[in-house]
Amino acid sequence: MRGINLHGIWAIYRTEMQRALRTVWQSIATPVITTALYFVVFGAAIGSHMQQMGGVDYGAFIVPGLMMLTILTQSISNASIAIYFPKFTGTLFEILSAPLSAFEAVVAYVGAAATKSIGIGLIILVTATFFVDLEIRHPFWMLGFLAITSVAFSLFGFIIGIWAKSFEQLAIIPSLVVTPLTFLGGAFYSIDMLAQPWRTISLFNPVVYLVSGFRWSFHGVGDVSVAASLAFMTGFMAICLAILWWMFRTGYRLKP
Amino acid sequence: MPPILSISGVEKHYDSGLTALGGVDLAVRRGEIFALLGPNGAGKTTLISIVCGTVTMSAGTVLVAGRNIVTDFRATRSTIGLVPQEIALDIFSTVWNTVQFSRGLFGRAPDPAYIEQLLRDLSLWDKRHSKTIELSGGMKRRVMIAKALSHEPELLFLDEPTAGVDVNLRRDMWALVRRLRDRGVTIVLTTHYIEEAEEMADRVGVIDKGRILLVEDTAALMEKMGKRRLMLELQQPMAAIPAELQGWPLELQSDGQRMVFTFDAHGEGTGIAALLKRLGELGIDIKDLETTRSSLEDIFVSLVERG
Ligand SMILES: Nc1ncnc2c1ncn2[C@@H]1O[C@H](COP(=O)(O)OP(=O)(O)OP(=O)(O)O)[C@@H](O)[C@H]1O
Ligand SMILES: [Mg+2]
Numbered sequence: 001m002r003g004i005n006l007h008g009i010w011a012i013y014r015t016e017m018q019r020a021l022r023t024v025w026q027s028i029a030t031p032v033i034t035t036a037l038y039f040v041v042f043g044a045a046i047g048s049h050m051q052q053m054g055g056v057d058y059g060a061f062i063v064p065g066l067m068m069l070t071i072l073t074q075s076i077s078n079a080s081i082a083i084y085f086p087k088f089t090g091t092l093f094e095i096l097s098a099p100l101s102a103f104e105a106v107v108a109y110v111g112a113a114a115t116k117s118i119g120i121g122l123i124i125l126v127t128a129t130f131f132v133d134l135e136i137r138h139p140f141w142m143l144g145f146l147a148i149t150s151v152a153f154s155l156f157g158f159i160i161g162i163w164a165k166s167f168e169q170l171a172i173i174p175s176l177v178v179t180p181l182t183f184l185g186g187a188f189y190s191i192d193m194l195a196q197p198w199r200t201i202s203l204f205n206p207v208v209y210l211v212s213g214f215r216w217s218f219h220g221v222g223d224v225s226v227a228a229s230l231a232f233m234t235g236f237m238a239i240c241l242a243i244l245w246w247m248f249r250t251g252y253r254l255k256p
Numbered sequence: 257m258p259p260i261l262s263i264s265g266v267e268k269h270y271d272s273g274l275t276a277l278g279g280v281d282l283a284v285r286r287g288e289i290f291a292l293l294g295p296n297g298a299g300k301t302t303l304i305s306i307v308c309g310t311v312t313m314s315a316g317t318v319l320v321a322g323r324n325i326v327t328d329f330r331a332t333r334s335t336i337g338l339v340p341q342e343i344a345l346d347i348f349s350t351v352w353n354t355v356q357f358s359r360g361l362f363g364r365a366p367d368p369a370y371i372e373q374l375l376r377d378l379s380l381w382d383k384r385h386s387k388t389i390e391l392s393g394g395m396k397r398r399v400m401i402a403k404a405l406s407h408e409p410e411l412l413f414l415d416e417p418t419a420g421v422d423v424n425l426r427r428d429m430w431a432l433v434r435r436l437r438d439r440g441v442t443i444v445l446t447t448h449y450i451e452e453a454e455e456m457a458d459r460v461g462v463i464d465k466g467r468i469l470l471v472e473d474t475a476a477l478m479e480k481m482g483k484r485r486l487m488l489e490l491q492q493p494m495a496a497i498p499a500e501l502q503g504w505p506l507e508l509q510s511d512g513q514r515m516v517f518t519f520d521a522h523g524e525g526t527g528i529a530a531l532l533k534r535l536g537e538l539g540i541d542i543k544d545l546e547t548t549r550s551s552l553e554d555i556f557v558s559l560v561e562r563g
Contacts, residue, residue, distance in 0.1 A: 005330070011360030019348060090344030094403070097308040098361045099333040251312050256270055 008100045009108040016082055016112035031070055031120045032127050038066050039131040042188055056219045059132035064215040065187030067124050068207070071117045071146070072153050072182055076174050079113035079157030084164050087254075096255055102248030110154045117150035134218075141226075142217035148233050149210055155240035162247050162254060181207045191223045206232060258322040259283040260411055260442045261307065266316030268302050268466075276302040278466040280316070284411075284444055289437055291457035291474075292446045299466040300446040301341055304413045308338045320411065334363050337409030341416045341446075343396045347389040351380055354388060355402045362407035371406065377432070378402050394425045401432070412436065414445040418452060430456060450549075454478055479520065484549045486517040486528060491541035500538055504531065 020027055042062055086092040095105060128134060136142050164170040185207030191199055202208055203224070213229025216222035222229070247254065261284040268277040276299045284290045292300050305311035307318055309329060318325045320332040346354055355371055375381045378398045383391060388399055397417075404412060414433070418426045433443055433456060447453055453460045454474060461471040470477075493512040497504075504527075505518045519526045535542065 005363045007360045007363050007365060011357050014360075015346075015349070015353070015357055018353075022348070086346075089347070090342060091346055093308075093310045093338070093340055093344060094358065094361065096310045097333060097336070097338050099330040099363050100361065101330075256311050 005098075005100050005104055008098055009104050009111075012095075012105070012108035013112045016109065017115065020078075020112075020116050027116070027120070028123055031074075031123050034070065035066060035124045035127040036131075038062070039128070056221075057132060060134055061190075061215075061219070062188050063125070063128045063132065063134060064218050065182075065211050066128070067121050067146070068149065068211050068214055069179075069182045069187050070124055071121050071149055072178055072207070072210075073174055074120050075113055075117040075150050075153035076157035076160065076178060078116050079110055079154040080161035080164065080170055080174075082109045082113055083158055083161035084167075084170055087161075092254070102245070105248075106155070106158065106244055110151060110158055113154035113157060114147070114150040117154065118146055121146050121150070136218050137220040138217045142214070145210075145214045145217055145229075145233075148237070149214070152233055152237040152240065155237060155244065159240060159243050159247070162244075162252065165253070178207075181205055182211075186211050186223055206236065209233070257286060258319070260286040260321055261444070262319040262322075263303070263307070264317050266303070266306060266318060267314045268299070268306065268311065269314045276466050277306075277313075280463075280466070280468055282461060282468055282471065284442060285459075286321075286442055287437065287440055288458040289433060289443045289445070289456055291453035291460045292444065292463055293448075293450065293453045293460055294446070294463035295448065298463045300463060301415055302466075303463070304338070304415055304444070304446065308336055308413060309333055310338075330363075334407065335410045337404035337407065337412045339397075339400050339404045339412070339414045339417060341419070343393070343400055345388040345396060345399060348387065350385050350387055351375070351391070351399055351402075352384040354399065355406050358403040359406040364407045370408070371402075374402050374405055377435075379428075394421060397421065397425070401429075405436075409441065411442045411444070414443065416446055416448070418447070418449075484519055484526075484547055486519065486531075487546045487548065488515040488517065488535075488542050489513065489544040490515055491543050494540075498538065498540075501534065504534075 039059065042058075083092075086095060125134075160170065160173050184202065185205045186202065187207070191202045191208060194202060209224060209229045209232035212222035212224045213226055213233070216226050216229070246252070261282070263280055263282040266277055266280045267275070269275050280299075280303060282303075292303070294300050302311060306313045307320070307325065309325065320335065323331050325332045346357075349357065352371070352375070355375065356366065359366065359371065372381070375384055378401060380395070380398055380402060383395060388396060391399065401414075401417075417429050417433075421429065433445070437443060445452075445456065457474045459471060460474050460477050462469045490513055494508060494515070495512055497506050497508060497515075507516050507518075508514070509516055517528070517531055519528065532542075
């Protein structure tokens with residue numbers, strides 16, 4: 001036997017991507033319209049009162065936060081539904097009975113979810129250039145942050161999909177935890193603007209580190225250091241991988 | 257050569273506290289059709305699911321072609337095909353795509369010619385571009401079989417292949433199983449129906465309450481268990497079996513209105529003709545007659561009585 005079931009990984013990855021491509025216009029239209037709306041509301045309405053933020057045009061300032069907001073929610077929802085749906089319809093039996101290791105299953109599902117998120121992130125970026133002049137200081141870091149965030153939160157979504165026992169549970173973490181944290185995490189403002197103690201409290205919000213690092217790759221400045229951002233992302237990913245490893249080893253909510 | 261499937265000491269205790277399997281030992285020979293026969297809740301699906309890796313066993317060892325299914329799961333699972341009891345299909349996929357998906361998932365390179373032949377054999381070729389959600393129940397079941405065969409398994413599990421299936425599909429299914437066996441595929445199927453086991457299987461294992469009660473050649477089992485009964489409704493009720501008929505395995509039922517003759521369906525001659533002739537000679541008139549055979553329940557009863 002070969003060491004890795006490449007055909008198996010490819011079969012899952014391809015099927016997942018085909019699902020997205022079937023609704024490709026939906027997949028593209030949603031982020032484009034949302035981005036345009038955010039620019040109208042935040043950029044035009046608020047931005048007219050607030051020309052600059054940290055030495056950058058307000059319109060340009062919110063681009064990284066806007067991308068992060070969408071990437072987080074998309075990664076989580078794509079990856080969680082990818083595993084929850086087979087569990088719900090019973091087709092998971094085939095995945096569980098295949099000669100596929102847990103690692104390979106995760107690579108396939110999370111890889112597909114992350115690919116979609118990266119695509120959507122780039123669509124938002126392109127859309128944004130129609131509204132604002134955008135300069136990206138560190139393009140490679142930008143892509144790096146984009147990729148690592150997509151992967152990390154797809155892993156997180158995968159965990160939620162395995163854990164969830166109902167569609168309500170599937171929706172609860174993204175809407176009750178992730179979206180509020182993103183809005184409070186400096187997606188649309190710099191946490192330097194906040195008064196104490198809110199500033200210090202914000203430093204406990206994980207999304208601050210994501211947005212800050214990402215914003216640094218665009219504008220060269222962030223709320224916290226790049227090292228802190230990177231350390232946070234790596235730590236978060238390691239925790240997700242450890243949880244997944246445990247879930248597959250024990251069959252937690254995957255098989256009786 | 258080791259048995260293609262060797263199960264020893266397998267137990268399953270579900271989280272609910274229920275013991276579905278209480279120490280199962282079983283060996284399936286390469287190339288045979290093996291029927292696992294048992295009532296609802298006996299543990300058939302649980303046992304199959306453990307071998308296929310969709311349920312974790314609580315204790316025991318399973319070897320497929322001599323390899324451990326836990327430590328060597330890549331090698332074992334790529335040789336196993338499973339058609340589960342419940343139909344579960346990706347409703348967005350077409351027939352062709354979902355079968356191709358299964359082949360890839362099990363680690364095989366694409367082979368359109370093989371999949372075409374498979375779909376033709378299962379009368380699915382015309383439906384290859386249909387979404388699975390658009391198919392009838394019987395067609396969906398065929399797709400499940402195509403998926404299970406997509407990676408050319410050596411050991412195929414069919415969990416109640418003919419439950420809720422019409423006569424045509426049932427006959428097709430049986431023909432397919434025989435063709436597969438001729439190609440060297442080993443088949444393990446579960447069923448509630450003793451006729452199905454008798455019709456299909458080389459050997460039968462009877463399972464109840466998570467324990468294997470016996471494993472036997474089908475012919476031998478039917479001989480031992482396959483008692484049939486001839487029910488004779490009498491024109492005139494009778495108080496006792498006449499002396500002339502002593503020695504025949506006869507008994508009276510329903511206040512002497514019915515005479516029951518027990519015979520062996522697989523014996524040399526059933527004795528029916530001789531009995532009817534004898535009754536005629538004795539002037540005993542018969543209103544109606546009917547034959548019945550031992551049901552699965554009778555077999556369990558007699559097994560438990562013997563055990
Ligand atoms: N996931 C589960 N959790 C708890 N108990 C279960 C689970 N799956 C099956 N059981 C129980 O285990 C026992 C064996 O079930 P199993 O499905 O193996 O029986 P079976 O022989 O396949 O029955 P049938 O002929 O109805 O398909 C039953 O009592 C069933 O209720
Ligand atoms: Mg069953």
